[in-house]
Amino acid sequence: DAGVTQSPTHLIKTRGQQVTLRCSPKSGHDTVSWYQQALGQGPQFIFQYYEEEERQRGNFPDRFSGHQFPNYSSELNVNALLLGDSALYLCASNLAVGVETQYFGPGTRLLVL
């Protein structure tokens, strides 16, 4: 049973560029959430997708956008990258119905130069 997978594992971009991160949820899960974790901080919620729609959103600018596909996988897009976007980006999945916790992927480490 595959857990949450993310790609790529590491990424280096320069300011102003755009980046796309990908996430495949745990088998059987239908909801995907994205978190940003800066060095030494706890993860901060970016947004959540369910049934291919953004269901919840945290306090992040419109430069951060996402998408969920019919197979429940998801993408996180960040436009006009800033140095401050350097962080570990975590994807989590869960089943919309139930009390089970969210399962987290290994993350994508983004460095913006």
Added chain:
Amino acid sequence: KQEVTQIPAALSVPEGENLVLNCSFTDSAIYNLQWFRQDPGKGLTSLLLIQSSQREQTSGRLNASLDKSSGRSTLYIAASQPGDSATYLCASPRGKSSGDKLTFGTGTRLAVRP
């Protein structure tokens, strides 16, 4: 708005010692409280989940307690081992579902010395 605080930020103990990590939250109407482990540069592993109706949960050498009235949760690690070295994070969902956005503390970085 839920705020979660963890003290201490870092802790170093000798192997074999029992230790307690603290987590404080401002909104006592939480749905549950979760403890996660994070190894350097890695994702999060769920350790324990305490529902709002529960007082504690145990898994092996780990015991987590929840006191909603005081806005506190503790993670007790018995007989610590070097393999326990990691960052420990507590988190609570915003709403009435484990799938709701999680609000995290900043974590406690634990080092267990051989």
